[in-house]
Amino acid sequence: MIMKKVAYVIILWLTASLLAGGCSRDTKEDAGEEVLVNLDISVALSDVAQTLARGVKEDAGPANDDEKMQKLRVVVVRENGIVEKNGLMNLSQPAVMNERLSERLKVVSKEWKQIYLFVNEDNEKIKVGHGDSDESVSLTSFLESMAVGSVFPTEEISELTVRLDMPSGQLEGALPMSECHWVYVPKKDHECELFVTRSAVKFSFRITNKGSKDSKLTELTIKNMMDKEYYLPRNAKYENEEIDGNKYLAIQTYDIPSFAKEYDYKQEGLEISLPVNKEVALKPIYLLEGKHEGAYSVGIKVNGANMEGVLENLPRKLPRNTHVVVNITINNKNLEFEVNVEPYREVELEPGFGIN
Template sequence: MLLKLKYGIVALVLGVLLCGCSIYSKEGDIPVAENTSKVKLGVSVALTDGAAFLGLQSRGPLAEAVSDGEKMQTLRIIIVRPDGTVEHNRYYDFHQVPTTYFATAQFEVVGGETKKVYLFANENTKFDSGRKVANYDFAAIKVGEQFPTNDITGQDIYTDTDASLIEVNDAQTQMALPLFMSECHNVYVPEKQDKNVELIIVRAAVKFTFRIINTSNEPLALNQLTISKLARYEYLLPKDVVYVTEPSEDGTTITYIESYKVPMPGNNEHYNFKAAFADKTVPGNGEVVLDPIYLLESNYNDDPSTVGRNYKISLTVGDETYENGYFNNLTALPRNTHVVVDVTLNGKLTGLDCVVRVYPYGEYWLYPEFGQ
C-alpha cells in the first residue's frame, strides 16, 4: 500500500551529555583491523510531538513526556558489518535517570564500509502477564557472530487483548511502560577517518491524549471512551519505511513517511479499544485531560469502498453515547505519532464538538461530524 503521510523526523545535533548521571554499560568487543575509524553515535529520541523541531512557531499541546515511561531507561546499540558480522553489541542502563537524549557512545570500528546500526530502548518492558513487549533476547546476539537479521526483522509486537501495548487484567487497563523503542540506520564510515553521526530512535507506539472540555455550568460524568479501529500487530522495527525529504514553506526541509508496512494485510485483524471510567467527572466550565493511551501503529488496505473509513471515536457521557463519523483525512497512524483529541461538551448535550490534531508532522486538523 502506498501511503503519503507527512511525519516529521529530525536528526538532532546532540551537544548535551548526561553529566552527573549514573550510567551502566557493558559490551563484549572484538579486535578491529588496523586503520580503523572512530564512530561517535549520538542517539536522540524526539518528543512524540515534534512540532518544535519542524520550524513551527510553537510546539503542539501536551507535548512533554508525561512520565519516565515515555523516555529511554535502557538503550542497546548493535553495529553490524556488511558481511553480517556483529561488530559491537553495547547495552546502557540509565533507569535511575531516564532521558530523551543520549550522546555518549563511541566505538572503534573498521572503516571504509557501510554498517547497519540497530537501536533498541526499554527492551525489558513486560505486560502484566509477564510477557515481554519485545519478546527477543538481544543480549544473546554475540559479537563476532552473524546478526540474526531474519529473526529481528520478522519479529512482531502483538497483543492478545483489546489493548495494544496495554493488557487488561480484571477489567483494569495497565500500560506497558516504559515504551519499547527501536530503529535501524545505514551508516557509512570512511576509511582512516573519524565520523560522528546523530541518529534517531522512535517509540513503537501511537500516543492518544484526550482533553475533555465542558462548556456547561453542570459537571458531566464520563463513563467510557472507544477508539476504532486499532491493530493487534506491528513489526519490532519500522518495516520498509520510505522517508521523503522536501523543502518546506519557510525554506527549511521536512522529512515525512511516504509508506510503511504492517504485519497483517487488509484490516490488521483490527479491534475496538475501550476504556471505562469508574469515577471521571468534568467540572462545569472546566476541562479534564485523560491519562495517555498507547496503541500500536496501523495501516489499512481494506476494500476500496472503505478508503478513508479507518478511525473514529465514541464517548459515553452519563447514559448517552456520542459517536463521530470517520476521520476521512486520517488513513493511517505510524508509530511515534501523538494524536491530541479535543472534545467539547456543549450545555444541552445535543452533540459533541471534536477536533483531532496529529503530531509530529505539523498541525493536521480533522473535523468529524461528532454526535450527529
C-alpha cells in the same frame, strides 16, 4: 442527536531536522587490510521546542518517563553479516531534551555497517513474539544472544512483532523504540547522527463540558486499531517536510503485518467527572500503528448516553511515532470536535551510551 464533523489534532513525533541528511553514503574505498577507526555515534529522539496552535503546547512534550529513553542497546553489524559490537547502557535518568552524552566505538573501516538501535527492551509488559505467534520471547535475552563474532539473525529480527494483550489493548510501561541505519565508515575517524522511532501511536483526549450541568464520563472507545505491528519499522520511508523554513523527517510509507487484526480499544468503568466549563485531560493512550480502509471513529459514554463521531480528517495510514490529540466539547445535545493540525517542533537530543 446532532453530530458535527469530527476534528482532531495530529502531531507527528518527528525526528530532528539534523537527521534529514543522515549519514552520508561515502564512495566505497578499495578493499585492503582491516584498519580500525573511531566511529562517534549520536542518537536523537525528538521532542517539542516550540508550538503554534492552541492545544498543541499542552501535549507537546513527553507526558511521562515512559515516553523517554531509559535503556539503549546498539548493535553494529558488518558487511559480512557478523556482529561487531553489541552493548547496552542504562541511562542514569530517562533521556530528556537538551541532554548530551557521547561515546566512541572502535570499528573496522572501509565498509558499510548496519547499526541497530533498541530502546527500553526490558519492559516485560510489552509482548514481543515471532511473527503471528502468541508465544512471547524475552527481548533482552534474544538481543543479548547476538554475541560479537556471531552471525546476526537478520530474518528473525525482521519478523519480531509487538502484540497487544486484551482486554487492556494498549502499550504499558516504557515504550519500545527502535531503528536500523546503514552507515559507511571510511578509512578515517567518522561520526554519524542517528535516530530512534517510538513504536506507538499516542492518543490524547481533552474534554470540555459546555452543558448546563456537571457530567460523568464512563466509557471511551477508539475503533479500528491494530493488534500487532513489526517491532522494527518495516520498509519505512522517511521524507522531508518543511515547516517555517525548517526540515523534519516524517514516515510516509511503511508495512504492517498481514496477520494483524483490527479491534476496538475500549476503556470501561470510568468515573471521570466533567464539571461545567472546565477542560479535563485524560491519561495518554498508547496504541499500535495501522492502516484502515475507512475512517477512524471515537465513542464516549456520558451520563449513560453513548455518543460517537467519525475522525474524517485522520489519515487512514497511521504510522508509529504519531501523536493524535482529540479535543471534544460536550453541549446539552451534541458533541463538537475541533480540528487543528500541527507537527511536532523538535530540539536536538543526543544521548550517549557506553559500549566497549
